[in-house]
Amino acid sequence: MQGRASLFLLAASLIAFSFSCAADASAAECKRKTAGYFLEYMNPDGPGRLALSLQSMPSPLTGKPGDATRGRDVLVDRQRGDCLSCHKISAVTTVADQGGIGPALDGIGGRYSEGQLRQILVDAKVYFPDAIMPSYYKSDSGEPSILNAAEVEDLIAYLKTLK
Numbered sequence: 001m002q003g004r005a006s007l008f009l010l011a012a013s014l015i016a017f018s019f020s021c022a023a024d025a026s027a028a029e030c031k032r033k034t035a036g037y038f039l040e041y042m043n044p045d046g047p048g049r050l051a052l053s054l055q056s057m058p059s060p061l062t063g064k065p066g067d068a069t070r071g072r073d074v075l076v077d078r079q080r081g082d083c084l085s086c087h088k089i090s091a092v093t094t095v096a097d098q099g100g101i102g103p104a105l106d107g108i109g110g111r112y113s114e115g116q117l118r119q120i121l122v123d124a125k126v127y128f129p130d131a132i133m134p135s136y137y138k139s140d141s142g143e144p145s146i147l148n149a150a151e152v153e154d155l156i157a158y159l160k161t162l163k
Contacts (some may be wrong), residue, residue: 056113056115056116056118056119057115057118057119057122058113058114058115058118059115060114060118060153060156061118061122061137061139061149061150061152061153062149062150062153064153065153065157066150066152066153066154066155066156066157066158067154067157068154068157068158068160068161069158070151070154070157070158071151071153071154071155071156071157071158071159072092072158073154074147074151074154074155074158075089075092075155075158075159076092076094076095080146080147080151081136081146081147081151081155083105083155084097084098084099085099085101086099086101086102086133087099087101087102087103087104087105088100088104088105088106089104089105089106089162090104090106091106091162101132102133105159105162106162107162107163108159108162109159109160109161109162109163110162110163112159114156114160117156117159117160118152118153118156120133121135121136121137121147121152121155121156122135122136122137122138122152123135134146136152136155137149137152
């Protein structure tokens, strides 16, 4: 329950920030202020590339690969992954209201290895220190995880199909 409460507080903070930003700036400026730092990590020559090449979690959390079909279900489920609240994926046409806070996930399967995707889902701050993305799986923190290990692996399997 604490994980969901943290997500609620994060969402409330982002909404408050958006309102304060909107009072004195254009929508484009608000988006840049909220998530513009992602752009530097998407740049092949950006500072994030060094970290991405150095760290990953190569072994599946469950000891076996996930299932891409179940992973897509996790991705679109507002009660589980809820990825599309912040991200956008062109291939997912069944969800009309997709987010624009985080980077689009089109092509993510070709940009990151499975181990890198696993690390991002477990703790995005390893690669993106200013990320607002929550940790989706916590094995030893004492806090409940948003996703279980199998759901993380399923989500990775789906993301790897997005090339």
